[in-house]
Amino acid sequence: MSAGMPAEKSMNFGPSAKRLVGRLRPQRAKVLLVLLLAVGSVSLAVIGPKILGRATDVIFTGFLGSRLPSGISLQQAIAEARASGDDNRAQLLATAHPTPGVGIDFTDLAHVLLLAVAVYVGASLLSWLQGWLLNDVVQTAVRRLRSDVEDKINRLPLPYFDRQPRGELLSRVTNDIDNIQMSLQQTMSQLLTSLLTVVGVVTMMFVISPVLAVIALVTIPVSMVVTKAIAKRSQGKFIAQWKNTGQLNGQIEEAFSGHELVKVFGRHREVQAEFDRKNEELFQASFGAQFISGIIMPTMMFIGNLNYVAIAVVGGLRVASGSMSLGDVQAFIQYSRQFTQPLTQVASMANLLQSGVASAERVFDLLDAPEQTPDPVHPARPVDEPEWASPRQQGLGRRGRVEFEHVAFSYSPDAPLIEDLSLVAEPGHTIAIVGPTGAGKTTLVNLIMRFYELDAGRITLDGVDITTMRRDDLRGEIGMVLQDTWLFGGTIRDNIAYGRPGASEEQILAAARAAFVDRFVQSLPDGYDTVIDEESSNLSTGQKQLMTIARAFIAEPSLLILDEATSSVDTRTELLVQHAMAALRSNRTSFVIAHRLSTIRDADLILVMDGGRILEQGTHEELLAARGAYYDLYQVQFAQAPGDLDGEVPVPVG
Template sequence: MGPGGGMGMGGKAQSFGPSARRLLARLRPERTATLGVVVLVAVSVGLMSVGPRLLGHATDLVFRGFVGAMYPAGTPDSALPEAVQGQGVVPGQGVDFGAVGEWLLLVLGVYLVGSLFSWLAGFVLNGVVQRTIRTLRADVEEKLHRLPLSYVDRSARGEILSRVTNDIDNVSTTLQQTMSQLLQSLLMLLAVLAMMLWISPLLALVAFVSVPVSLALTRVIMKRSKTQFSAQWARTGELNAHVEEAFSGQALVKVFGRTKEVEQRFGELNDGLFDVSFRAQFISGLVMPTMMFVGNLNYVVVAVVGALRVSSGALTLGEVQAFVQYTRQFSQPLTTVASMANLLQSGVASAERVFELLDAQEQSAERTDETLPERDVTHGEVRFEHVRFSYEPDRELVRDLSLVARPGQTVAIVGPTGAGKTTLVNLVMRFYDLGSGRITLDGVDVAAVPRRDLRSRIGMVLQDTWLFEGTIRDNIAYGRPGATEEQVLEAARATFVDRFVHALPDGYDTVVTENGGSLSAGERQLVTIARAFLTDPALLILDEATSSVDTRTELLLQQAMTALRADRTSFVIAHRLSTIRDADLILVMEHGDIVEQGTHEELVAADGAYARLYRSQFEGAVTDGMTGAEGAAPVS
């Protein structure tokens, strides 16, 4: 494994505009449906904006009838008050409730149809957003598989999970709740603007004064809240990372009595998240009341000026009524956008974090000009030719290493922690790329072989067993998709899984939990060995596969691994020297270099580093030659 430094994620947030545009750009595959949403919203807004004007006509009918009933029939227009002259008042004629009713029914129909189109727009938009988020999730999943192991090593698991789950869910919520409202608000703003100019350019000018004031105030508030929302989601990732870490190591936390420290750290992170979330919500929450205050002031000014225009006869009462409604509708889109400021800021902040993951540097491109020869018992030769490698540029770990593992040989690698043992395995698997030199498998440079093809020839058993939630049969068959029942059972019998499976309630159909908690450590390891056996690899890697089990179970595992190593080249990394005494070749590593190599008997006779390590295990001698390695890698 590589260095386990900081998270390697987060950093300074991008600007709101580019991230928002990039998020909207992901809607391009849905442009036809999106255009349909625009059309539906436009029709809905158009109908809704006509409503106040129609109500104004109904109001004028009532007003004219009410005033006309106050004067006898035949009264000349000049005898009427100046404010109602020329507005269609007929003396002696009262309110025509039939006509008023027709206008009101028309308004009701307009609003019903407008609401129907609005509902249809929301229905179509829901499909657009969910399909877009489904694609985004798929892109993130594919990206995770293209990331190099070094990226995962330096990133907290909880932080990555937070981006894949919490942040994407937040983006989905933002798109779902804001797209339709923003589009509707923009179109409503344009429609109402046109109607206001049609009724009275003077009143429209009065109403427009509030727009730059509102925009200026909103800009100031949103600028301050953006930083807080970015910090909020970064703190969320840190908290998730801590929870995941503490939960996965819960047993050790309790054993070492560190529960209080874990709870204290959780409290610190939780309080930090509370602080930034409170500030983000509070600051962004100022937008709504600010906009309402400006809108109410504007409403008062429009009402006063409108009343003066009615008294002078320049406007009818119905026109002023309609204009007042339009004033409310004009400020409503601005208020709606302002009220969504916190949701927008939060969603774009989450989108930035997802885009950072999507923009992360991927593993080196594949070279497909070479193919490995067909698998047979004569193949499996591995060569290291002047290999150099470092996890960090200023600290070289492997220096000019050369070795040959012959076909069918078992090569054991021993040495102190940090000497570079597991690093060699990572290089063979191409989890990391070489600094210089090359590694060949059967004469083919592994860097020139597709990773999938290379890794399909390699079986691996690690110290940390990994079982997924499923049956024992499924966990074994994971090594070879499409394996037959007989092949699975043959692998189980060869690796002694069959011995304990029949004692389980459901045999091979017994469901194990995600971490294999229903099985013992040795039983879990036997299942992973059976999985590797099923792959029938040309090259086998055993990385401390028996270090966490008791001596009796170790003997059983040794027998299983002996069967597994037959007729294939094997690399065995071990601290227990008893497990590698029969190896064909033992490599002793220190500081990334091979300091000794040979068989067990040859190395003991040489009385060098291996002999000191052997005596330290079996004679209790205290040695200093194999400890305190300098320049050790973070993971050995």
């Protein structure tokens, strides 16, 4: 039924499938047991029709014996049949071996039927055990795969995530792994059972009657040719169906997301007409695809029925001639029915198996991605300890002196960004970084965090090269507040406490008050137990920003990085947060990235960057007096009208 449906194809099916199966190697003992259980279950199921055929022979033999007169021998009955010219009846009696005058042996029949019941019960039990054990094998393998992917993500460098669309990465981690699980679960069970069933049934058919077996096998190439022809015609229809589905969904999403604009400009009639056109195209493509693919099953049933008729006619003639018993013909007919079902299942598994291997390839690409340089086995740590260190900082040896020594970095080898940059941030000082978009401001602080590795030079923290430190040790004492807020689904309390696991209620409240979060939390019905949804839509942008600042407060970092941390709050709140920031920056080295120069006037050192270079550095007053790049930025923000920028005056339209 799935023939013609487009499945995502793998690039290297063989090697990828082999690697996917290799993921089961740690459970090879269980896999072997699954194989043995499958062989046992299929063997019993295949023997079943032969036993039922024996029951039919018992009934038929008793029927023939009851029609013969008692008191004569079987040889005499056969001789009388030959004498009367009925050779077929004579041959039938010779094959069936009835006892003249004796009817059905119900005791023997009961034994045969009980044996059949035992065989089928055993087959079902082994099949259930196989499914239970296979489920354990697959789920364990997928669990280990998820763990490997999670560990791999933690070892990947930040540039990998910069190159990968977020939705694409999420799809690999979630959808592709789920697809692998479904493919392994279904294909390993059904494919293994179906293949074993085909082998067992073909073997039994040749054992019973090679002639009838050849007749049954003739329908296989006929079925394959017919199925291939129909699937080839339906493939194009299915492709058109999915293409039109995507176009219709895109048009609907566009119309819904821009619903207000559609109403404002009065274009709802055009949108409706476009929807009707695409909907009709989807209807035509879907109708054709489903109709053509729906022909497969009736066609297969028709061919199967022709095969059934041929087996019944030939088998009946052979029973009449005494070449076969009636029970063998009945068993053969059952085998012929069992023969087509596993073939259909194998065909239906093709797309699913192809899709599962394709998903495995995408996950393997993630697992094979180059990792970040490992942490040193014997990491270095600063040893000097400041007098102002908080109890949490005792023993960490962090003074907060950061030095860039001839640093060079570029995202792409053919586009250098930072070249031979040197600067020193003294302990407890606030370093402000300003400049146009793309100047390298955020890159500078990302290098401190070791989100990226340097091309040349080095960065030291209290005289220790940060590449000789563990990343967790380095980042554990750095607090960072970004322009883009990030909150997870949970309570406000949990989001604030994210900065310090195990924080007490007093510490959470103190951080909330310091960042002015307590003001709006008190107005919420559930207070700090208010649950934030996944997109934080129940909080304003400014409120979310204040929560990220509170999260930095509670972490008590020795090195603080603020990247436009107050860009989303109102002017009054910004002034309050600035005072809180001043307290937070006390006795801590701080890097502040800002576009609004009013927020960095009190900085100990202001760096003016452009093109990855430091154009100027100094205090606010020194840079204004120098009348350089910083002076020009200041004039743009506070002295000139918006229409005077770069001498360009907006021209009214019309």
